[in-house]
Amino acid sequence: MSDTKIRNMEEFAAVSGISRPTISKYFHDPDSVRPSTRERIERALETYDYRPNIFAMNQNRKLTKNVGIVVPYLADPFFAEIARQLEQRCIEAGFRPTLFSAHGQQDLENDILDSLRSLKPAGVLLAPLGRASDRKTVESFCADVPTVLFDSNIEGVGEAFVGSDNFSFVSQTVEYLTRTGDPPCFFEMMTPANPNANKRRLAYLEMMERLGLEPHVIKIEGEGWAFEEIGRQGALRILDAGGFPTNIVLCSNDRLAIGLLSACYERGFRVGRGEGCALRVASHDDHPFSRFTCPSLTTAAHDYDAVANCAIGTLNDLIEAGGRFQKRTETLFAARLVLRASA
Amino acid sequence: MSDTKIRNMEEFAAVSGISRPTISKYFHDPDSVRPSTRERIERALETYDYRPNIFAMNQNRKLTKNVGIVVPYLADPFFAEIARQLEQRCIEAGFRPTLFSAHGQQDLENDILDSLRSLKPAGVLLAPLGRASDRKTVESFCADVPTVLFDSNIEGVGEAFVGSDNFSFVSQTVEYLTRTGDPPCFFEMMTPANPNANKRRLAYLEMMERLGLEPHVIKIEGEGWAFEEIGRQGALRILDAGGFPTNIVLCSNDRLAIGLLSACYERGFRVGRGEGCALRVASHDDHPFSRFTCPSLTTAAHDYDAVANCAIGTLNDLIEAGGRFQKRTETLFAARLVLRASA
DNA sequence: AGAAAAGTTTTTCGCGCGTAAATTTTTGGA
DNA sequence: TCCAAAAATTTACGCGCGAAAAACTTTTCT
Numbered sequence: 001m002s003d004t005k006i007r008n009m010e011e012f013a014a015v016s017g018i019s020r021p022t023i024s025k026y027f028h029d030p031d032s033v034r035p036s037t038r039e040r041i042e043r044a045l046e047t048y049d050y051r052p053n054i055f056a057m058n059q060n061r062k063l064t065k066n067v068g069i070v071v072p073y074l075a076d077p078f079f080a081e082i083a084r085q086l087e088q089r090c091i092e093a094g095f096r097p098t099l100f101s102a103h104g105q106q107d108l109e110n111d112i113l114d115s116l117r118s119l120k121p122a123g124v125l126l127a128p129l130g131r132a133s134d135r136k137t138v139e140s141f142c143a144d145v146p147t148v149l150f151d152s153n154i155e156g157v158g159e160a161f162v163g164s165d166n167f168s169f170v171s172q173t174v175e176y177l178t179r180t181g182d183p184p185c186f187f188e189m190m191t192p193a194n195p196n197a198n199k200r201r202l203a204y205l206e207m208m209e210r211l212g213l214e215p216h217v218i219k220i221e222g223e224g225w226a227f228e229e230i231g232r233q234g235a236l237r238i239l240d241a242g243g244f245p246t247n248i249v250l251c252s253n254d255r256l257a258i259g260l261l262s263a264c265y266e267r268g269f270r271v272g273r274g275e276g277c278a279l280r281v282a283s284h285d286d287h288p289f290s291r292f293t294c295p296s297l298t299t300a301a302h303d304y305d306a307v308a309n310c311a312i313g314t315l316n317d318l319i320e321a322g323g324r325f326q327k328r329t330e331t332l333f334a335a336r337l338v339l340r341a342s343a
Numbered sequence: 344m345s346d347t348k349i350r351n352m353e354e355f356a357a358v359s360g361i362s363r364p365t366i367s368k369y370f371h372d373p374d375s376v377r378p379s380t381r382e383r384i385e386r387a388l389e390t391y392d393y394r395p396n397i398f399a400m401n402q403n404r405k406l407t408k409n410v411g412i413v414v415p416y417l418a419d420p421f422f423a424e425i426a427r428q429l430e431q432r433c434i435e436a437g438f439r440p441t442l443f444s445a446h447g448q449q450d451l452e453n454d455i456l457d458s459l460r461s462l463k464p465a466g467v468l469l470a471p472l473g474r475a476s477d478r479k480t481v482e483s484f485c486a487d488v489p490t491v492l493f494d495s496n497i498e499g500v501g502e503a504f505v506g507s508d509n510f511s512f513v514s515q516t517v518e519y520l521t522r523t524g525d526p527p528c529f530f531e532m533m534t535p536a537n538p539n540a541n542k543r544r545l546a547y548l549e550m551m552e553r554l555g556l557e558p559h560v561i562k563i564e565g566e567g568w569a570f571e572e573i574g575r576q577g578a579l580r581i582l583d584a585g586g587f588p589t590n591i592v593l594c595s596n597d598r599l600a601i602g603l604l605s606a607c608y609e610r611g612f613r614v615g616r617g618e619g620c621a622l623r624v625a626s627h628d629d630h631p632f633s634r635f636t637c638p639s640l641t642t643a644a645h646d647y648d649a650v651a652n653c654a655i656g657t658l659n660d661l662i663e664a665g666g667r668f669q670k671r672t673e674t675l676f677a678a679r680l681v682l683r684a685s686a
Numbered sequence: 687a688g689a690a691a692a693g694t695t696t697t698t699c700g701c702g703c704g705t706a707a708a709t710t711t712t713t714g715g716a
Numbered sequence: 717t718c719c720a721a722a723a724a725t726t727t728a729c730g731c732g733c734g735a736a737a738a739a740c741t742t743t744t745c746t
Contacts, residue, residue, distance in 0.1 A: 051460075053460075054461040055398045055401070055402070055461050055462065058398070059398070059399060059402070074417065074427065074442075075420065075424050075631070076423075077418065077420055077423070080418040080419075084417065084418045084444070096458075099444070101430070101442070103427060103430065103431065108434075114394060115397060115439075117396075118396045118398050118399075228632070228635045229635075232635065258635050259635060261635075262636070262637060262639065265637035266684075289601070289632060291572075291605075292575065292605040293605070294604060294605060294608035294637035295608060296605065296609075
């Protein structure tokens, strides 16, 4: 290992005795050069430890290996987990993922999309903010860059959508809860940021009507992404004002449920199915921590694996198809009911 | 708004009637061009909506505004939260942050550092994997790129370290627990990935010796980043084998504590200070979720604000100092004891 | 063996922009 | 009004690399 620093491909070409474009070909595909040439390059590589500048590489490339992954709020463990899986699979598929979080802010989401244009990505996996997204900006971005939406759908935007079937989530929890007890009330935020929340409420209403039961939708106040605190405050208010209309509460998502469980514990309401339990609580998402709540949370689980696999697969197909699909596809995955102690 | 797409600065210069380098100056600092020129550019900007390619900009820039932020495991809410704060402050300070997660893997950490060299960052904020880091690679990276370490210190590596004072964390929890009850035992992983864990154990031992009390360190098995599950399994084994040596458990970190609380609930051990409580549990970090555990978790809180502020400030100073400090500095922030229901 | 075909390497140019040096324009003072 | 200094703009070149076209080798087949 020599200690002379190689600053660029030109210098490395000089010390290895081969022209720069051949070196470039080697890094693009080591098998594309003659074995004898390859050996010379690799011998030089052992001595000088040079690696091409990845951004200069992409500057003039026809098709990069870059993939952008955008989530609305990375400090939400649900998105952290899905982002982790997507990144891993991207790398396995030979792509170079770059992760972005909009931190719940529209201007940041717009900035991210701008940055992504500069990155010249082969494709983008985008989970938009939802209600807070700047639709025009997202639309114009998707028109220029091959994009697969996930988690939150925006009708007609992007080449494809991969997500979860909210009706499957809610129908399974409602069915289970009614089968094993009283009909549930539905606990949600008044103005949810995520469009899935609206679909879940509609699914709840439809299921209740189908079963001939009276629905109770409880909307609590609160803005932003601090769902646990919003759920806790909302639940405290309700508990202190006489309690829920039924003794079974179905939460729109696990983070709200975590707050609700916390409030129940604080006020001494025991949650679960056993003797002496005042309330049963179920929810949706299978948040990474829902297994560790007290009691552990009964919930409808996303098929994280399938969603991540399908998103990457769809993106791969999209890229191989040249960035456009004949027609926009929507793939939804059913939920898996996870029975735990809370209901 | 015209619909002719401007592809680069050259084309924008043509339609605005000004030379490209002047346009370049404008985007670098709008005040650096004559007001009349600026007005002409901005008028053209309204018509043609062009934005420079950020990666081409950095290609030949002397000093970029890029900042790399690297964390060991982004799906850990502690790191998600600190990363969120760092990103926000970077943007406020006029930098362009890019976030990376090593996902707990050494090879990914190494790859990230390689990518970061290509990004030509003005500086990097690096929270290394710790025990799993490839010290040589990190060292060589820090020698080439101005780097501030945070969270996990690696002696002598990087220009500065910003983190929390583990002794302050442990001394406060131990002092509080002994003052209000029996001496605590210490609950930790057998082979912690993070060096802070070792410092916390040593602090516990020192504090117990200082107080003339017998220490009990309980080491549980488990590898990886699924701390909650590791804590839960370890606690279940201990509870089923007769319980903890004392009725006060001090956990090395909140994620282990979350697992322990879950195990206690499962086995019917009531945690807290009140009547009928079998155990008191305290911990360290003030994990975003620790407020919502059942019972809510007494813990020593990081000063997230101060750490994030100081890290960005130090990085700023480092960049303004040309990338090197006279001598390496280490800044540690004291903990703030947060009394909640678990102890 | 000789020429065409196939495979490699090199030449040349371009990506989108920054920057130092050269040129032009503006400003300010006599 | 004129000229030098200051400010603004333009010229010319470079960053690190990809890609098409040209030049050169090696293989293949008659």
